[in-house]
Amino acid sequence: MSVFPQFFFSLISTLGFAVLFNAPRRAVFWAGLTGALGWTVYWLVNQGGSSLALSTFLGALTVGLGGEILARIQKMPVTTYVIPGIVPLVPGYSLYLTMIHLLGNRLPDSLQAGMDVVLTGGAISIAVILMPSLARLFTRPS
Numbered sequence: 001m002s003v004f005p006q007f008f009f010s011l012i013s014t015l016g017f018a019v020l021f022n023a024p025r026r027a028v029f030w031a032g033l034t035g036a037l038g039w040t041v042y043w044l045v046n047q048g049g050s051s052l053a054l055s056t057f058l059g060a061l062t063v064g065l066g067g068e069i070l071a072r073i074q075k076m077p078v079t080t081y082v083i084p085g086i087v088p089l090v091p092g093y094s095l096y097l098t099m100i101h102l103l104g105n106r107l108p109d110s111l112q113a114g115m116d117v118v119l120t121g122g123a124i125s126i127a128v129i130l131m132p133s134l135a136r137l138f139t140r141p142s
Contacts, residue, residue, distance in 0.1 A: 003040060010039035010088045018084040027080045030070050035085035038063035042089060052116055057123035059089050064131025082128060091120040 014035025018028045042059030046052065067081035094116040101110035 006043045007036050007040045011036035014084050017087045023080050031081045031084040034066035034081045038085050039088040053119040053123045056120045057127050060124045060127030068135045091117045
């Protein structure tokens, strides 16, 4: 699959979550764009052969950076853009596989899928925490 369908479908899904989370009307498209850019970075890095955790971390950093920039431009909270933006990166399928393997008594497979969930979730949380900290280092206090 090429980059364009990845970008388009992640844009649509993030737009849906922005509406679901009651983002302000003027921020919905930008939140969708932030999530689509984050997913595209994740997909490109993952296609390049990098680990799941690294690609998720870089995708979440992209979402965090986009959220920080858009929050300053539109004078809105960063979470307006970051929360819907990270939704495509959440490891739902890996969590599903973990549960299926556990129910099927396949412990090694469930541990592998569970580690993917933990590493991906950790990468998302570290990136979301790191980006505002970096933004404070490079901006002047008001």
